[in-house]
Amino acid sequence: MYPYPLTLERLLLTDSVTDISAKDAISISFVAGSMVGTMAIFISIFATGLENPDIIFSLRAGIVTGSTAFLLILSFALYRISEISEEGDFREDRRRAETDFLRSTLSPIEERVRLRGSIWDVNERVKRSRGVLVVDLRGLDPSSAAALCERLIDGRESLRRVKLRTGIIGKESDSNYDPGIRNAILQRLKIDAERVNWQVIQNSSSVTLRPMGKAPSLRLWATRFGIFSIPVTIVMALAFRDLAGYGLQDQGILFGASCGLVISALAATYRDRSS
DSSP, rough: OOOOOOOOOOHHTTTTTTTOOHHHHHHHHHHHHHHHHHHHHHHHHHHHHHSSSHHHHHHHHHHHHHHHHHHHHHHHHHHHHHHHTTTTHHHHHHHHHHHHHHHHHHHHHHHHHHHHTTTOOOOHHEETTTTTEEOOOOTHHHHHHHHHHHHHHHHHOOOOOOEEEEOOOOOOOGGGTTHHHHHHHHHHHHHHHTTTEEEEEEEESEEEEOOOOOOHHHHHHHHHHHHHHHHHHHHHHHHHHHHHTTTTTHHHHHHHHHHHHHHHHTTTTTOOOOO
């Protein structure tokens, strides 16, 4: 047994998703904040009237609202990066061990395919891409793909996020994928994925197995809430004070602060999907 559990989408989400640096977090937060701020400007212009819009007020509302989104996303992202960085070099060793474990687990599939007169090299088909284990099902028939899923389920305790690449039916570059493998693995995963705490996420070319996650303890939730609530509540209060307009600043501050507390509470409840 390998030394797991481990700690994703990330995305900002954890190393089960991708690797992300502080520079990436700032860039993502800036782009998201700019989008939110731009939308707030247009909404404010429409709200104040198109015939005689208050441009200065709308610009200020957009800047404050965009800054709110920027700080909220950035604080959450930096907190997650800090959590992940505490693992140090052990994280890379753990990743290599997980990759080796998965290749070893799926080696019987390679032998199964070989006996049928075909080739499926487990070292070539099992790789890590941007922090996520990827299993390429190219060259497998439906029964072999279903058997592969059984092996994954049996080894679930030592695995985190796994992506199964199934190809896109009808796409010329994916013509080597058996069109029946997708239904085969989905039918097999429907039986046991939830039992072993995996969420099945589908897209056009792959099926991803993501840990459902563990809810934070009360102590961890309180720590996160304390970190998020102060900056978020202050910025939200200032944002809604400006959006409320003249004569309603106090109500805007109260509403914004309430929203900030609710958002902080929700952000603090995110699940650890590393195990």
